[in-house]
Amino acid sequence: MSGERRLDRRGFLARGLAAASTALLGGCDDLSDQPWVRRVLDSAETVTRVTQRALLTPEALAREYSEADLSREFKANGSTNSEDPDYVTHAKNGFADWRLVVGGLVDEPLELSLAELRAMPSRTQITRHDCVEGWSCIGKWKGVPLSALLEKAKLKQDARYIVFYCADDLGQTGTEADKYYESIGLADAFHAQTILAYEMNDQTLPIPHGAPLRLRVERQLGYKMAKYVMRIEAVDGLASIRGGRGGFWEDLGYEWYAGI
Amino acid sequence: MSEREVIYRHSATVRATHWINALVLLVLLMSGLQIFNAHPALYLGSKSDFNDPILAMGTVQDGESVKGVTTIFGFAFNTTGAFGLSGDADSGYQDRGFPWWATLPGHRDLAMGRRWHFFFAWLFLFNGLAYLLWSLGSGHLRRDLAPSGKELKHIGASIWEHVRLKFPKGEEAKRYNVLQKLAYLSVALILLPLMLLTGLAMSPGMDAAFPFLLDIFGGRQSARTIHFIAASGIVIFVVVHLVMVLISGVWNNLRSMITGRYVIAPAEDKP
Numbered sequence: 180m181s182g183e184r185r186l187d188r189r190g191f192l193a194r195g196l197a198a199a200s201t202a203l204l205g206g207c208d209d210l211s212d213q214p215w216v217r218r219v220l221d222s223a224e225t226v227t228r229v230t231q232r233a234l235l236t237p238e239a240l241a242r243e244y245s246e247a248d249l250s251r252e253f254k255a256n257g258s259t260n261s262e263d264p265d266y267v268t269h270a271k272n273g274f275a276d277w278r279l280v281v282g283g284l285v286d287e288p289l290e291l292s293l294a295e296l297r298a299m300p301s302r303t304q305i306t307r308h309d310c311v312e313g314w315s316c317i318g319k320w321k322g323v324p325l326s327a328l329l330e331k332a333k334l335k336q337d338a339r340y341i342v343f344y345c346a347d348d349l350g351q352t353g354t355e356a357d358k359y360y361e362s363i364g365l366a367d368a369f370h371a372q373t374i375l376a377y378e379m380n381d382q383t384l385p386i387p388h389g390a391p392l393r394l395r396v397e398r399q400l401g402y403k404m405a406k407y408v409m410r411i412e413a414v415d416g417l418a419s420i421r422g423g424r425g426g427f428w429e430d431l432g433y434e435w436y437a438g439i
Numbered sequence: 440m441s442e443r444e445v446i447y448r449h450s451a452t453v454r455a456t457h458w459i460n461a462l463v464l465l466v467l468l469m470s471g472l473q474i475f476n477a478h479p480a481l482y483l484g485s486k487s488d489f490n491d492p493i494l495a496m497g498t499v500q501d502g503e504s505v506k507g508v509t510t511i512f513g514f515a516f517n518t519t520g521a522f523g524l525s526g527d528a529d530s531g532y533q534d535r536g537f538p539w540w541a542t543l544p545g546h547r548d549l550a551m552g553r554r555w556h557f558f559f560a561w562l563f564l565f566n567g568l569a570y571l572l573w574s575l576g577s578g579h580l581r582r583d584l585a586p587s588g589k590e591l592k593h594i595g596a597s598i599w600e601h602v603r604l605k606f607p608k609g610e611e612a613k614r615y616n617v618l619q620k621l622a623y624l625s626v627a628l629i630l631l632p633l634m635l636l637t638g639l640a641m642s643p644g645m646d647a648a649f650p651f652l653l654d655i656f657g658g659r660q661s662a663r664t665i666h667f668i669a670a671s672g673i674v675i676f677v678v679v680h681l682v683m684v685l686i687s688g689v690w691n692n693l694r695s696m697i698t699g700r701y702v703i704a705p706a707e708d709k710p
Contacts, residue, residue, distance in 0.1 A: 207469075207543050207544065207555075208545050208546070211544045211548070211551050211555075217554070219558070220554040220555060220558045221554065223560075223561050226561055227561075231645065231648065234645070234648040234649075235644060235648050239647045239648050240647060241643060241646065242647075242650055250486050250487075250488075252489055252490070254487075307485060307486065310478070311477070311549065311553075312478040312549070313474065313475070313477055313478040314478050314480070314482075315485065315486045315487050315660055316486055316487065317485065317486045397643070397647070398646075399644065400643060428550075431550065432548075432550035432551065433550045434554075438642060438643060438645070439642040439643075439645070
């Protein structure tokens with residue numbers, strides 16, 4: 180009798196464990212699809228952002244490396260070109276007639292050629308590029324500090340975010356709304372290492388890395404560093420722009436604050 | 440023969456933080472493997488030398504068929520069905536590092552994996568801090584976990600007892616033995632804090648706030664590798680821990696971690 184009961188108990192335990200592990204595995208997948216679970220999990224992004232903002236002074240710089248540390252092969256991830264007809268035309272003549280458009284909540288909208296951007300103050304930095312996938316590459320970037328551009332354009336009082344509109348169609352749908360875009364807050368926009376790079380490793384920025392202009396936001400992950408930047412807009416909120424989450428990958432579920 | 444005795448073994452704090460930690464570590468492990476699968480390779484130093492990973496999971500074409508291959512320090516192993524290439528001939532193969540049942544979510548979804556991972560990382564931090572502060576304040580660390588010099592001297596005897604699966608009884612069973620103490624201490628004070636610090640060292644924001652994170656681990660990619668190795672260490676600890684729980688009186692052990700009450704087996708009478 181007691182032997183039987185023990186066997187039953189053992190069978191029950193085994194079945195229970197099997198059921199529990201299946202429920203746990205499948206359950207977590209189902210949970211991932213529940214809106215309230217997403218909201219709860221998303222709260223961690225806010226905690227992370229507020230904590231890192233408190234720890235990161237404006238002076239805190241991402242580590243800068245030496246020439247010896249440069250990656251021999253810097254991976255060109257995401258889009259490596261654009262088929263946009265305007266972009267193709269500009270690329271053919273070396274972006275000589277191309278203009279960067281700066282607008283939105285600014286007193287003085289700008290249209291700047293590559294030559295004019297190069298004539299502005301510049302910053303050169305050798306930094307580590309951390310992809311959300313987990314790998315890192317080290318590259319040398321030269322470009323115009325975003326702060327210099329924003330000061331020239333005279334940001335209005337109510338501007339809170341800077342949005343970058345790009346030429347590449349990573350969504351592969353061929354529509355304007357699915358082109359790459361990104362956004363950062365003013366803390367990062369005015370950070371010393373936030374530049375619009377036109378040179379990489381002492382060469383004109385190559386097309387796979389975002390020619391003619393690529394954003395560098397060194398204290399965040401690679402997907403924040405938009406390539407093929409065509410237009411910059413100062414805004415007071417992100418909700419009304421495309422997917423409403425502030426960027427191409429953000430609209431697909433990635434964190435807007437990518438400091439982790 | 441001495442009397443069968445019931446003692447109050449685990450305080451409510453230890454019990455609560457233990458079970459929270461068990462759940463949190465499971466979610467962190469599985470969501471961590473989801474994140475790992477986004478780039479199933481490990482490197483040393485600051486950057487990724489894509490031609491020279493110390494560990495990589497991937498596929499190679501082998502004539503007509505595709506094989507899953509795991510490369511460790513340049514040595515390649517066929518891991519078809521487990522690492523690099525999941526599934527079987529019937530249901531079809533899938534190109535991925537760790538198989539679906541080891542990751543959260545099961546399908547490939549880096550964004551969701553990161554959400555799970557970072558939410559539970561915060562729980563891990565608060566739970567771990569609560570445990571450590573309480574352990575220091577209450578004397579749990581000094582009283583129950585710190586091994587005495589005498590215990591350390593007789594560690595050989597304790598290992599021999601474990602090898603023969605002989606577990607302490609009577610008075611001896613009222614406290615952790617020296618191997619238990621060392622195992623719990625290395626997990627609580629070394630492995631788990633190491634997970635947190637190597638995790639932080641992978642954050643570009645934290646690296647700017649605390650550049651020493653990069654120096655102590657030898658660069659971000661080394662930190663990522665150490666994160667993986669330390670996680671493997673925790674998995675090994677949990678496997679051994681579960682085996683010990685099972686063979687040293689599973690119901691008594693489980694009850695003590697749920698209600699706190701633990702039955703002491705009477706000491707054997709010396710002949």
